[in-house]
Amino acid sequence: MTYLYDQMADHMTERIASGDLAVNTMLPAEGPLARQYGVSLGTARRATNILRERGLVMKLRSKGTYVVARPEADTGGDDATGEPEPGHLALVQDDGS
Numbered sequence: 001m002t003y004l005y006d007q008m009a010d011h012m013t014e015r016i017a018s019g020d021l022a023v024n025t026m027l028p029a030e031g032p033l034a035r036q037y038g039v040s041l042g043t044a045r046r047a048t049n050i051l052r053e054r055g056l057v058m059k060l061r062s063k064g065t066y067v068v069a070r071p072e073a074d075t076g077g078d079d080a081t082g083e084p085e086p087g088h089l090a091l092v093q094d095d096g097s
Helices: 004-020 030-037 041-053
Strands: 057-060 063-068
Touching: 004 041, 030 041, 041 057
Parallel strands: none
Antiparallel strands: 057 063
16 A cells, blocks of 8 residues: 555656656645645645655745756666756755755
């Protein structure tokens, strides 16, 4: 059995891979995202956290959650890092911290 948050994260990963959610695109806030997918706020939050763990999105305090990288060809395995390529998120400046 696959949990709803895993299904949602996988679907969003597919959307990022296809370009439907492009790099530097801001995701909807978790509330509207939960309504869009017909899930609870907690489920939407877990799904976006999975995307963050995969290295596909970055949460910026008071700015929102942005797509920062497209997934590698194989996103199904635990070894897929999905690390962002340099310079993908123009809104974030490396301050060395």
